[in-house]
Amino acid sequence: MRIAVPQFPGTNCEFDTKYAFEHLGHDVRIVWHEEERLPADIDLIVVPGGFSYGDYLRSGAIARFSPIMKAIKAYADNGGYVLGICNGFQILLESHMLPGAMKRNENLHFVSKHQYLKVENCDNRFLRKCKEGEILNIPIAHAEGNYFIEEDGLKKLYDNGQILLTYCDEKGNPDNPNGSVDNIAGICNEARNVFGLMPHPERAVETVLGSDDGIRMLEGFLS
Amino acid sequence: MKAIVNVYLKEGVLDPQGKAVHHALGALGFDSVENVRIGKQIVLDLKAESMREAEKEVEKMCETLLANTVIEDYSIEIVQ
Numbered sequence: 436m437r438i439a440v441p442q443f444p445g446t447n448c449e450f451d452t453k454y455a456f457e458h459l460g461h462d463v464r465i466v467w468h469e470e471e472r473l474p475a476d477i478d479l480i481v482v483p484g485g486f487s488y489g490d491y492l493r494s495g496a497i498a499r500f501s502p503i504m505k506a507i508k509a510y511a512d513n514g515g516y517v518l519g520i521c522n523g524f525q526i527l528l529e530s531h532m533l534p535g536a537m538k539r540n541e542n543l544h545f546v547s548k549h550q551y552l553k554v555e556n557c558d559n560r561f562l563r564k565c566k567e568g569e570i571l572n573i574p575i576a577h578a579e580g581n582y583f584i585e586e587d588g589l590k591k592l593y594d595n596g597q598i599l600l601t602y603c604d605e606k607g608n609p610d611n612p613n614g615s616v617d618n619i620a621g622i623c624n625e626a627r628n629v630f631g632l633m634p635h636p637e638r639a640v641e642t643v644l645g646s647d648d649g650i651r652m653l654e655g656f657l658s
Numbered sequence: 659m660k661a662i663v664n665v666y667l668k669e670g671v672l673d674p675q676g677k678a679v680h681h682a683l684g685a686l687g688f689d690s691v692e693n694v695r696i697g698k699q700i701v702l703d704l705k706a707e708s709m710r711e712a713e714k715e716v717e718k719m720c721e722t723l724l725a726n727t728v729i730e731d732y733s734i735e736i737v738q
Binding site for chain 2: 496583585
């Protein structure tokens with residue numbers, strides 16, 4: 436399988452993402468944001484984490500207008516799979532490829548730690564190897580992960596099963612590190628081909644680093 | 659011409675920075691404060707034929723980039 440990973444000025448998780456998918460035996464191409472075209476025959480785009488454009492103005496607000504984003508949007512509009520991790524999620528929100536927006540964490544801190552997540556929906560390509568209600572241990576590292584969506588939008592997310600992951604403790608009880616609406620950690624679009632989450636599954640692919648639960652998530656995309 | 663753009667979180671969207679500052683002011687004895695909202699100000703120097711044209715142009719900038727209208731409101735003031 437071939438995966439494209441766009442790289443913006445200030446992106447810093449592109450090599451971790453490459454490492455993780457190569458670890459799973461796949462071919463990863465890092466693509467500079469000024470490119471207007473994606474590599475041929477890709478099966479997945481992963482928009483990685485970091486601080487694109489220094490998070491100036493708002494996280495992801497400027498990266499959204501990079502030339503490569505047009506190609507990514509067209510790829511998604513054609514049904515291609517796109518996953519945004521952390522800053523990648525913020526970029527997809529700013530691009531309106533996913534609904535809602537990010538605010539500063541409620542406690543105003545940059546939160547960097549391992550966090551338990553509950554799988555709320557696995558009827559999608561991303562989490563199809565997980566089970567509903569399963570608890571995963573995945574690192575988070577962000578200052579703007581306080582997901583917000585207005586009431587009607589939130590209802591739509593529930594009605595369509597678009598809420599994929601929520602923050603919880605080891606036993607699955609809600610445990611919210613950032614003030615996110617209804618403890619939301621990850622969502623997908625209505626067509627279920629664009630995914631975004633604040634936690635970093637690519638940092639959880641080897642037990643020596645604390646957890647390999649990320650493998651089950653990333654493997655979902657792989658045939 | 660100058661455009662002064664104020665961007666702030668919409669009413670009803672909890673402002674974590676405002677809340678923290680409100681709390682700090684209370685701790686300092688400023689009991690009269692009922693609410694604090696924190697936003698950002700963007701000042702643009704621009705060329706335009708008229709104030710009306712400038713405002714129209716800046717409004718487009720706000721809708722496209724300067725504000726995220728999912729959570730933010732903005733106001734524009736044009737100064738000669």
